[in-house]
Amino acid sequence: MKKALSLLMVLILVVGTMAGCAQKAPEQNDTGTAAQPLKPVVLKFGMVAGNQSNEYKAAEKLAQLVDEKSEGMLKIELFPNSQLGDDRAMLEQLSAGALDITLAETGRLGIWVPRAELAGLAYMFDDFDHLTRVLYETEYGKGLHKEFYDDFNWKILATAYNGTRQTSSNRPINSIEDMTDLKLRTPQHQPLLDYAEYVGASPTPMAFTEVYLALQTNAVDAQENPLSTIKAVKFYEVQKNIALTNHVINDANYIVSRETWEELPENLQNVLAEATAEASAFHTSLFEEEEQSLIDFFESEGVTITRPDLEPFRTAVQESYGKYFEEIGEGAEEAFQIIQEAR
Numbered sequence: 597m598k599k600a601l602s603l604l605m606v607l608i609l610v611v612g613t614m615a616g617c618a619q620k621a622p623e624q625n626d627t628g629t630a631a632q633p634l635k636p637v638v639l640k641f642g643m644v645a646g647n648q649s650n651e652y653k654a655a656e657k658l659a660q661l662v663d664e665k666s667e668g669m670l671k672i673e674l675f676p677n678s679q680l681g682d683d684r685a686m687l688e689q690l691s692a693g694a695l696d697i698t699l700a701e702t703g704r705l706g707i708w709v710p711r712a713e714l715a716g717l718a719y720m721f722d723d724f725d726h727l728t729r730v731l732y733e734t735e736y737g738k739g740l741h742k743e744f745y746d747d748f749n750w751k752i753l754a755t756a757y758n759g760t761r762q763t764s765s766n767r768p769i770n771s772i773e774d775m776t777d778l779k780l781r782t783p784q785h786q787p788l789l790d791y792a793e794y795v796g797a798s799p800t801p802m803a804f805t806e807v808y809l810a811l812q813t814n815a816v817d818a819q820e821n822p823l824s825t826i827k828a829v830k831f832y833e834v835q836k837n838i839a840l841t842n843h844v845i846n847d848a849n850y851i852v853s854r855e856t857w858e859e860l861p862e863n864l865q866n867v868l869a870e871a872t873a874e875a876s877a878f879h880t881s882l883f884e885e886e887e888q889s890l891i892d893f894f895e896s897e898g899v900t901i902t903r904p905d906l907e908p909f910r911t912a913v914q915e916s917y918g919k920y921f922e923e924i925g926e927g928a929e930e931a932f933q934i935i936q937e938a939r
Contacts, residue, residue: 639696642680654879661871693855718791749854756879758846759822769839781819790916
C-alpha cells in the first residue's frame with residue numbers, strides 16, 4: 597500500500613510538472629523574436645495632425661489593416677491633434693519606449709542627426725520619387741536609417757508623400773523678380789526662412805494661427821504651404837494668387853519605437869510592416885489625388901494659378917546650402933552630391 601501511494605505521488609508530481617510547462621508560453625521562438633502573445637497587443641500612434649487630415653485617414657487605414665491582417669491580435673490606438681505633444685516630444689517618447697508609432701519629416705530629424713536636415717532644404721529634391729530613391733536606395737539614406745535605429749531607437753517602416761509647399765500671395769508671381777520685397781510669412785524654420793530670403797522676399801516668421809488675419813489685413817503679402825493646407829484653412833479667401841513654386845517636398849515617415857519593434861513576435865512584425873507599406877501608399881495617393889483636384893477648385897474660387905520658371909529659384913536658394921555644409925560638417929557635401937546624382 598505504501599509503495600502504491602508513493603508511486604501515485606510520483607505520478608502526480610510528474611503530471612503536474614508537465615502541465616505547468618505546457619501552460620507557460622515560451623519567451624522566444626526559433627528565430628529569437630518574442631513568442632506569439634496570448635492577448636491582443638495595442639500600440640499607441642501619436643500625431644500632430646487633426647482627425648480631418650489626410651494623415652489621420654491614412655492612420656485609420658493602418659489601424660484597420662493591422663487588425664485584419666493579425667486577426668485581432670494587433671491593434672492601433674490613434675492620438676491625433678497633438679494630444680501626446682508636438683512632433684519633437686513624440687519622437688523623444690519613441691526613443692524612450694513610451695510611445696509606439698508617430699509620423700515625422702526626414703528634415704525634422706536633423707535636430708538629432710544633422711545630415712538629415714539636408715532633406716528639408718528648399719529645392720533639394722525634384723519630386724517625391726527623387727526623395728524616396730535617395731532615402732531607400734543610396735548610401736546616404738540607408739546610413740540615416742541605420743543611425744536613427746542604432747542611436748535613437750527609431751525604426752523607419754515607410755515614407756509617404758505629404759504634399760509640396762507652394763506660395764500664395766496678394767499679387768501674381770510670374771517670375772522670381774515678383775518675389776522682391778514680398779513680406780512672406782514662414783514658420784520659424786531656417787530652411788523656409790532661407791527660401792524667402794534667397795529668392796528676394798522679406799522673411800516674416802509668424803505663428804500659424806495668426807496667418808489668416810495677417811493675410812486679410814495685408815500685414816504680410818504672402819505665405820507658403822501645401823495646397824491641402826491652403827484649402828483647409830481657407831487662405832484662398834484672402835489671397836487670390838497661388839504660384840506653384842514647388843520649393844519643398846514634404847514627406848511623412850512612419851516611425852516605430854525600436855523597443856516596440858523588438859518586443860513584437862515575428863509574425864506581428866510582418867503584419868505591421870506590410871500594413872504600414874499599404875497605409876503609406878494610401879497616404880501618398882490621398883495627397884497626390886487631392887493636389888490634382890485642388891488646382892481646379894482654386895480656379896473655381898477665382899484664384900489665379902501661375903507657374904513661374906523655377907530654375908532661377910533653385911539657383912538662388914542653392915546659395916544658402918554652404919552654411920548647412922559648414923554646420924553639419926564631415927560628410928555633408930558628399931551627401932549633397934549623392935542627392936544630386938540620384939536625380
